[in-house]
Amino acid sequence: MKKRILLNESEILYNGPVTEKSLGEDWTIHHSEWNIEEEWLVGKNRGNWPGMAVLKQDFPGNMLVEFEAQTLLPSSHDINVMWNGEWLKDDDRRGIAYVAGLQGWWTGKVGIEKSDEYKFMVGTPLLDFVPGKIYRIKAGSINGHCFIFADDRLLLEAMDPNPIDSQSYTKVGFEAYCSMIRVKNIVIRQIHWENVDMKYIPEF
Numbered sequence: 001m002k003k004r005i006l007l008n009e010s011e012i013l014y015n016g017p018v019t020e021k022s023l024g025e026d027w028t029i030h031h032s033e034w035n036i037e038e039e040w041l042v043g044k045n046r047g048n049w050p051g052m053a054v055l056k057q058d059f060p061g062n063m064l065v066e067f068e069a070q071t072l073l074p075s076s077h078d079i080n081v082m083w084n085g086e087w088l089k090d091d092d093r094r095g096i097a098y099v100a101g102l103q104g105w106w107t108g109k110v111g112i113e114k115s116d117e118y119k120f121m122v123g124t125p126l127l128d129f130v131p132g133k134i135y136r137i138k139a140g141s142i143n144g145h146c147f148i149f150a151d152d153r154l155l156l157e158a159m160d161p162n163p164i165d166s167q168s169y170t171k172v173g174f175e176a177y178c179s180m181i182r183v184k185n186i187v188i189r190q191i192h193w194e195n196v197d198m199k200y201i202p203e204f
Contacts, residue, residue, distance in 0.1 A: 001157065003142055005064065006192045013059055014172075014188035028054050030087060030094075032176055041183045042072070043176035050080075050094050054087050054173030061166050062191040064140035072180040076131035077103040079183075080175035081139050084164045085115075087171060096169050100139040100148040100156075103129040104177060110155045112139075112146045114164065122158040141166075142193055 018027070018041045023034065032051025033044045045051025063083045071079060078101060085097025093116075100112045109123035127150065138149040144163025148156050174183050 001145075002196050002198055003145060004194050004196050005142075006194060007189075009192040010064060010189040011192070012187060012189055014055070014057065014186065016186045017184065018186065023053075026056055027173075028056060028087065030054065030092070037182070039184050041174070041186075042180075043174060043182070044180045045176040046178060048178050050099075051176045052082070052087070052094065052173045054082070054085075054171050057172075058170035059083065059172050059188055059190075060168075060170045062140065062142045062193070063166070063172065064138060064189040064191050065172055066136075066138045066185075066187040066189070067174075067183050068134055068136050068185045069174075069181055069183045070134045071103070071131050072182055073132045075180035077108065077129075078175075078177040078179035079135065079137070079181050080104060080177060081137070082171065082173045082175060083140060084166045084169045085171040085173065086169050087173075096164055097171070098141055098146055098160075098164060099175065100146065101175070101177075102127065102135060102137070102148075102150060103131075110148060110150075112148060112156060112158055114160060120158075120160050120162070122156060124156055127155055140191060142191055 030052045034053040080101030086095040088095040111123035114120040144160035
C-alpha cells in the first residue's frame with residue numbers, strides 16, 4: 001500500500017549458499033538443531049519456543065529476506081523468519097524483532113509479529129498451506145510497514161505504529177517452532193523503494 005519496492009535497485013547484502021563451514025563460522029544456533037543437507041539449511045525443534053539459526057552479520061535498515069523453504073514431513077507447520085532483531089545473550093532468548101511466517105500461530109495462520117512484548121501481531125488463515133511444498137518466500141519491512149509474500153503473492157501486510165529502530169536491531173535468522181523445516185537460496189537485500197500515489201479511477 002502506497003509503496004513500491006525497486007528490487008533491481010535493492011542492494012544484496014547476503015547471498016548464500018550456507019555450507020557446513022559457513023554455518024559454523026557465520027551463524028549462531030539457539031535451542032534447536034541446525035545442519036546442512038545438500039544445499040538445504042535444515043532446522044529441527046520439538047519445543048514450543050523459537051529454535052533459531054541467526055546470522056552473525058548485522059543488517060541495519062529496511063530489510064527484505066528472500067528464500068525457499070518447506071516443512072519436512074511429518075512436520076506440517078511453522079516456517080518462520082526474523083529480521084530487525086536481536087538475540088539476548090544474557091537471557092538466551094530472542095528480544096526485539098519482527099517475525100513472519102507461514103502456517104504458524106497454533107491455528108495455521110500466515111502471521112507477522114513483533115517480539116518480545118507481542119503487542120503488534122497480525123494474522124490470516126486464508127493461505128491453503130500444503131505441508132512439504134516448497135514455497136518461495138519474501139518478508140521484510142519498510143519503516144515498520146511489514147509484509148510477507150509466498151510464490152509472488154502478497155499474503156499479509158501491516159503497519160507497526162511503533163516501528164523497531166532498524167539501525168539498532170539488525171539480526172536476521174530463521175526459526176523452527178515445534179517444527180522441522182529446511183531453507184535454501186537465502187538472499188538478504190537493503191530495500192530501495194518509492195512512494196506510490198494511489199487513487200481510484202471512476203468505474204461509472
